[in-house]
Amino acid sequence: MPSSVWPTLRRQLRADLPAEDFRTWFHPLRVASEDADHLVLEAPNSRFVEALEEGFRPIVDWAIADLKGPTYQVLFKSGETRTSVATPKKSSRTKSVGSPDLEGAPSSSLNPQYRFDSFVVGNSNRFASAASQAVAEKPGIAYNPLFLYGGVGLGKTHLLHAIGNRLRRAAPGTRVVYLAAEDFVNDLITSIRFERMPAFRERYRTIDVLLVDDIQFLAKKERSQEEFFHTFNVLYTRQKQIIVTSDAQPRDMADIEERLRSRFGSGLLADIQPPDLETKVAILQRKARQLQGLDLDTDVAMFIARQVHSNVRELEGLLNRVTAFASLSGVPLDLEFAKEALRDVLPEQDRPVSSAQIIKMVAHHYGLKVREIKSKSNSRQITYPRQIAMYLCKRLTEMSYPEIGRVFNGKHHSTVMYSVEQIERRRAGDERLAAQLERFTRQLS
Numbered sequence: 001m002p003s004s005v006w007p008t009l010r011r012q013l014r015a016d017l018p019a020e021d022f023r024t025w026f027h028p029l030r031v032a033s034e035d036a037d038h039l040v041l042e043a044p045n046s047r048f049v050e051a052l053e054e055g056f057r058p059i060v061d062w063a064i065a066d067l068k069g070p071t072y073q074v075l076f077k078s079g080e081t082r083t084s085v086a087t088p089k090k091s092s093r094t095k096s097v098g099s100p101d102l103e104g105a106p107s108s109s110l111n112p113q114y115r116f117d118s119f120v121v122g123n124s125n126r127f128a129s130a131a132s133q134a135v136a137e138k139p140g141i142a143y144n145p146l147f148l149y150g151g152v153g154l155g156k157t158h159l160l161h162a163i164g165n166r167l168r169r170a171a172p173g174t175r176v177v178y179l180a181a182e183d184f185v186n187d188l189i190t191s192i193r194f195e196r197m198p199a200f201r202e203r204y205r206t207i208d209v210l211l212v213d214d215i216q217f218l219a220k221k222e223r224s225q226e227e228f229f230h231t232f233n234v235l236y237t238r239q240k241q242i243i244v245t246s247d248a249q250p251r252d253m254a255d256i257e258e259r260l261r262s263r264f265g266s267g268l269l270a271d272i273q274p275p276d277l278e279t280k281v282a283i284l285q286r287k288a289r290q291l292q293g294l295d296l297d298t299d300v301a302m303f304i305a306r307q308v309h310s311n312v313r314e315l316e317g318l319l320n321r322v323t324a325f326a327s328l329s330g331v332p333l334d335l336e337f338a339k340e341a342l343r344d345v346l347p348e349q350d351r352p353v354s355s356a357q358i359i360k361m362v363a364h365h366y367g368l369k370v371r372e373i374k375s376k377s378n379s380r381q382i383t384y385p386r387q388i389a390m391y392l393c394k395r396l397t398e399m400s401y402p403e404i405g406r407v408f409n410g411k412h413h414s415t416v417m418y419s420v421e422q423i424e425r426r427r428a429g430d431e432r433l434a435a436q437l438e439r440f441t442r443q444l445s
Helices: 006-016 019-025 046-068 126-137 156-170 181-193 197-205 222-237 258-265 277-292 298-305 312-329 335-341 355-365 380-396 401-407 413-429 431-444
Strands: 030-034 038-043 073-078 146-150 176-180 209-213 241-246 268-272
Touching (some): 006 019, 046 073, 046 222, 126 146, 126 241, 126 268, 156 241, 197 222, 222 258, 277 298, 298 312, 298 335, 355 380, 355 401, 380 413, 401 413
Parallel strands (some): 038 073, 146 268
């Protein structure tokens, strides 16, 4: 059958699957029939068909979608009966096809302080927190893979550890592995150097839950991406849970292979935005109680919260400095003492950035007048700088979306939200824009 798609699909599956899986499950298949919409493959027996459906259906669907489009179907039939085409069936979650003996799977250290009950939930992270808890309750079933993305210091790592900690408490025998993507790369390099690749693959493909932090570290590392791709496929087909974090969503990861970005995007994407003022205050007060046994005054927490616009780790750093100064000095921690303790690290702390300053600076940089940025014009040379100004207003002030809209000649709050999201997305994939936004921030500070 010269027009058959099967030879091309075989090559794709050979590239996507470990060699042993391909030889075992796909080499024996034969074309039973084919038309414009279907390819029917004959397997040796009904159990073989069940194994293919249970263990490899997602891989086959992904591969054929890449080749023929989403409406084309690959179906399996048993060579024993030769009467009917097998239809896809629901995957069993109790036992996965081809799973080897999992004894000796690696373990990894999880920070016991990173738990769901120590994670402060606000509007900026509510969805990511809920998704993470759902995965921890039903790994491999709820959302797989789970892809958490957001800026530095917003809580992605906290949620990864919280998932792992809850799983280990609920089912102590669960094989949970947490690692940074950098560790995966370093382990791969060592395994290649000392010719230990079989052991490397066994370590990562015989676990129940894989938690990988900062997956963007794999960018431009072709061999690492290839190994992670195969690891992902093996775990996924065995219904094992995969959770990864990144500083950008999959479609904006320019230096990650398309097939990996496709896998990441096939699950649930949950972003974490910078916390609002109220959430930052709640974080500071909870951290003070947990780590210092201290009831932090709201005025003090509000003052500290206003000094940091996004990074929660920076908030904790300022809190530690203030409480350490108070403890060593034996002085009550009030607002005036907090200002004095942070005086050296927060120059000009009493001069908050205003929307007028932001608009004036952005207008000057792009050769525009302030009234032009605020105008109703939708021309490209004005819309783009306006979006940047709106983004900076949201990130560098405590203004709400409606308040920012009023500053820009009564723009609707949904327009402001869209503008902020557009710049956030572009920033993740545009190094020049990211650098320019950083320069604006430094100058305004």
